[in-house]
Amino acid sequence: MLTATSRLLLLLSAFAPLFFIWALRAWPSWIAWVFLGFVLIGLVGTALVVAAAQRDEGEPVKLLKVEDRQSDIAAYLVTYLIPFVTAPVTSLRDGMAIGVFLLLLLALYLTTDLISVNPLLALFDLRLYQVEFDDDRKVWLLAAHPNVGSNLAVARLVGSVYVEVG
DSSP states (O other), X not given: OOOHHHHHHXXXXXXXXHHHHHHHHHTTSHHHHHHHHXXXXXXXXXXXXHHHHHHSOOEEEEEEEEEEOHHHXXXXXXXXXXXXXXXXXXXXXXXXXXHXXXXXXXXXXXXXXXXXXXXXXXXXXXXXXXXXXXXXXXXXXXXXXXXXXXXXEEEEEETTEEEEEO
16 A cells, blocks of 8 residues: 555656646746656656555456556546646746645545556556456556456555556
């Protein structure tokens, strides 16, 4: 199960594309370096979290149903990232409004399965699937290429989000 620190690292990873775009928009000011720092922390942190989860021996399961949910990631990008990229930040009030929204997303990310929707997990050859295990559990699975009838070892990241291990 992920710790709050792991979840925060995955949140930074999920928003790394946005932070990178903000860094480009803010260049050459000092804030660009802060955004680039968030990108680096998110990337390295995600690599560590995924590596730790995949070292777990996991539990064996058989997949009864597999549904590709990569479209959820595209919806996430359009819904959560694009509005921020196009929003002008011309005043302190604009910055505070964005900050409040990011805090709300942080709270949701730390307490829900939203962790499964992270575009940078593709860098680790993990795609998002909704699957049904042979014990009738319906969960989110981050895996390379699962197939119906496959026997896998999986580890729980958080809630109903699992990652293929081994």
